[in-house]
Amino acid sequence: MRLQVGFASSRSGTTELAWGQRDIWGAVQQVGPDSAHYFNVPRVLAVPRAGGPRPPEAVAAALAEVTGRHDALRSLVRLGTDGPYQEVAAAGTLPVELTEAARDEAGDVAAALVARLAARSFGDGEQPLRAGFVVCDGAVTHVALVIHHVVADWHAAGVVVNDLRTLLLRGAIARPPSSQLLDLVREERAAPARSDRAIAQWEALLRTVPSAMFPEAVRPASTPRYARAVLTSPRLNHAAYVLARQAGVSTATVLLVAVAMLLRELTGHEVSAITPIVHNRFDDRSRDLVTSLNQLGLFTLGPSGGLAETVVSAYPAVLASYRRARFDKPAMQEMIDRLSADRGVSVFPSCCFNDLRPGEDPGAAGRADEESELEWLPGTDQRSCDFCLALMRHKGTLGVEVNADTTRLSEGEMEALLHRLESFVVASAHREPAT
Numbered sequence: 443m444r445l446q447v448g449f450a451s452s453r454s455g456t457t458e459l460a461w462g463q464r465d466i467w468g469a470v471q472q473v474g475p476d477s478a479h480y481f482n483v484p485r486v487l488a489v490p491r492a493g494g495p496r497p498p499e500a501v502a503a504a505l506a507e508v509t510g511r512h513d514a515l516r517s518l519v520r521l522g523t524d525g526p527y528q529e530v531a532a533a534g535t536l537p538v539e540l541t542e543a544a545r546d547e548a549g550d551v552a553a554a555l556v557a558r559l560a561a562r563s564f565g566d567g568e569q570p571l572r573a574g575f576v577v578c579d580g581a582v583t584h585v586a587l588v589i590h591h592v593v594a595d596w597h598a599a600g601v602v603v604n605d606l607r608t609l610l611l612r613g614a615i616a617r618p619p620s621s622q623l624l625d626l627v628r629e630e631r632a633a634p635a636r637s638d639r640a641i642a643q644w645e646a647l648l649r650t651v652p653s654a655m656f657p658e659a660v661r662p663a664s665t666p667r668y669a670r671a672v673l674t675s676p677r678l679n680h681a682a683y684v685l686a687r688q689a690g691v692s693t694a695t696v697l698l699v700a701v702a703m704l705l706r707e708l709t710g711h712e713v714s715a716i717t718p719i720v721h722n723r724f725d726d727r728s729r730d731l732v733t734s735l736n737q738l739g740l741f742t743l744g745p746s747g748g749l750a751e752t753v754v755s756a757y758p759a760v761l762a763s764y765r766r767a768r769f770d771k772p773a774m775q776e777m778i779d780r781l782s783a784d785r786g787v788s789v790f791p792s793c794c795f796n797d798l799r800p801g802e803d804p805g806a807a808g809r810a811d812e813e814s815e816l817e818w819l820p821g822t823d824q825r826s827c828d829f830c831l832a833l834m835r836h837k838g839t840l841g842v843e844v845n846a847d848t849t850r851l852s853e854g855e856m857e858a859l860l861h862r863l864e865s866f867v868v869a870s871a872h873r874e875p876a877t
Contacts, residue, residue, distance in 0.1 A: 445538040445575070447502045449509040451516060454532035457627045459519070459592070461637065462722065462735045464771035466592050467519065467526050469826035470563075477824045478563035481591040483599045484556045488549075488584055490611050495581030502538060504609040505573060505585070508602060509536060511615070512732040513623035514593040515602065520567045528593075529567075530624060539574035543583070552576045552584035564590040591734060593623075596798060597721055598732040621731045630770070640769040641777050643762075644740050648781055648789055651715035651742055655705060655793040656828045659849035666821040669853050672836060672843040673860040676812035679840035681871035689753045694797040694833065695760050697842075699753050700867050701795060701831055702743040708859065714743045715791040718760075720767035738794065739763035749870035792828040799835050812839075814864060816857060819843070 459467055470478045489496060509515045517528045539559070543551035559572045570590035575582045585606065589599050608615050630637075682693040689696070702714040717738040723729055741763035746752040782789045815837075828850055832843040842863065844856045851859075 443540040445498055445502055445540055447506050447509075447536045447538050447573075448533070449506040449516070449536060450533040451510040451513075452532070453513055453622065453624065454516075454530050455624050456527065456529045457624060458631075459526050459528060460623065460627050460733060460735075461630055461768060461770055462595070462737050463519075463528075463592050463733065464526070465737050466595075466734045468771060470592065472826040473822070473824040475563045475565075477822045479561055480822055480825075482560040482564070483589040483591050483594055483596055484560040485587045485589075485599045485603050486552050486556050486584055487587070487603050487606055488552075489582050490607060492611060495579075496610065497580060498538075498540060498575050498577060498582055501575060501582045501585060501610065504606055505536070505538070507609055508605045509571060511605065512602065512619060514598065514732040515571050515589070517570055517593045517623060518567045519564075519570065519590065519592050534569065536569060536571060536573060541574060541576050543576050543578055545578050545583070548576050548578055548583040552586055555584075556586035556588060559586055559588040564592075570594075593734065594732055595721070595734045595736045596800075597723060598734070600800060601730045601732050619730055619732070621727045623731075623733045626731065626733060634770065634773075636768055637770040637773055640766040641774050643766045644769075644774065645777050645781060647715070647740055647742055648778075651713050651791065652709075652711045653782075653785065653787045653789045654828070655709055655711065655715060655791050656847070656850035657787075659847075661849055661852060664821075664848040664853065666823045667848055668823070668825045668845055669821045669848050669856060670819040670843065670845045671816060671853070671856050671860060672819060672834075672841045673814055673816050673864065674837050674839060674841050675814035675864050676839045677814060677868050678842065678864045681868040682840065684871040685750055685753060685867065688750060689757070691753060691757055691760075693840075694799075695757060696749075696753055696867070697833060697863075698741065698760060698795050699743065699756050700749055700863060700870075702741065702756075703746060703749065703752065704859065704862055704866060705793065706743065706745075708855075712744060715793065716741050716743075717791055717794045718763055718767075719794060719796040720764045722768055724764075737767045737769065739765075739767035740791070741795075749866065750873075794827050794830045796830060796832040798832050816860060818853075821845075 470481055513530045516531045519528050541555055555574045570593040572588040574586040576584040682696045685696045686693045702716055706714045719736050720739045722735040828847045830845045834841045846856050
């Protein structure tokens with residue numbers, strides 16, 4: 443059963459993609475429609491119990507208001523003769539799938555619903571928001587949302603969910619969004635110097651690092667080609683918090699530096715080059731802006747000492763890598779193409795680091811004596827990056843996921859790297875020799 447939800451806004455327009463949107467759009471195009479669903483952004487909201495049961499029509503009205511509130515949720519991304527562009531609609535209709543469930547099964551049904559909605563790619567010009575309600579005895583218990591990654595990153599999806607929760611609890615949101623997608627595109631178009639500075643910094647660094655961290659295919663591909671493993675490790679979580687507190691930095695910084703050191707060891711390169719995915723939300727205007735602001739920074743690390751000391755000494759370079767993560771993608775690609783031609787080899791690290799956790803939680807350091815668990819997740823035949831390490835909240839603690847091209851890194855090497863990361867950080871936190 444479906445419910446048709448109409449939405450409207452006073453804002454509309456047709457424009458090019460913002461800088462961060464172009465990055466995601468390019469990655470989606472690179473993997474193709476069969477694998478692009480990997481980029482979809484799924485979220486589930488358990489409907490607040492305060493205020494009593496809410497029928498589907500009441501939740502639909504709140505969802506319509508949220509859709510009208512944010513340009514990005516009404517943005518139809520299309521491919522034209524001159525490249526991608528977007529149409530922000532003033533009004534439209536959002537179909538919402540209704541799924542009945544028993545009270546004790548509602549959470550599992552919601553998880554299955556959002557997984558199904560996220561399991562296919564968004565098509566050209568498709569409404570960028572998919573929604574479903576889980577209904578029990580006439581009341582909505584859960585809202586499943588899937589957002590096109592070109593219009594919203596994971597932080598933006600959190601803003602959408604929080605807005606919907608606020609409307610369900612209070613009936614209104616006091617303030618308008620701090621900024622909007624259409625405003626962002628105009629601002630970026632008017633300020634190319636910021637992009638130019640970032641690109642110049644990238645070029646200077648790329649001239650000093652390997653052409654790629656994993657430059658050559660060294661074995662036949664597995665099936666699927668890109669394997670995916672996640673290590674769930676309370677020990678690593680605890681050790682990262684210990685080192686972060688000692689250095690006065692984030693756990694993401696600790697783990698980024700540790701990964702850079704281990705990749706230098708694994709690949710034999712004198713310098714590691716990693717592209718951390720940066721959220722680019724460093725001021726009040728961007729904090730609740732719904733769009734894809736994520737772009738790649740560039741972090742490099744040469745020979746170093748122990749992890750604890752290197753975290754401190756490398757911290758300025760980590761911050762600098764975040765500052766160079768705002769740029770116009772076509773201009774960046776022109777520089778990379780020119781540099782590749784100069785060097786006679788394709789130049790790009792193709793080695794990324796992504797912190798998917800919703801912020802630091804000092805109370806989540808956990809215990810150091812709990813067992814870790816390694817599991818293999820479904821892989822894909824195409825990816826936009828040869829190697830990507832992601833941090834996430836998984837099973838109540840830290841999960842570290844590696845997704846890699848098996849022609850460059852075997853499943854055995856991926857597993858060994860994850861366990862090596864755990865032992866290296868844990869030993870550093872306790873100042874014991876790593877094995």
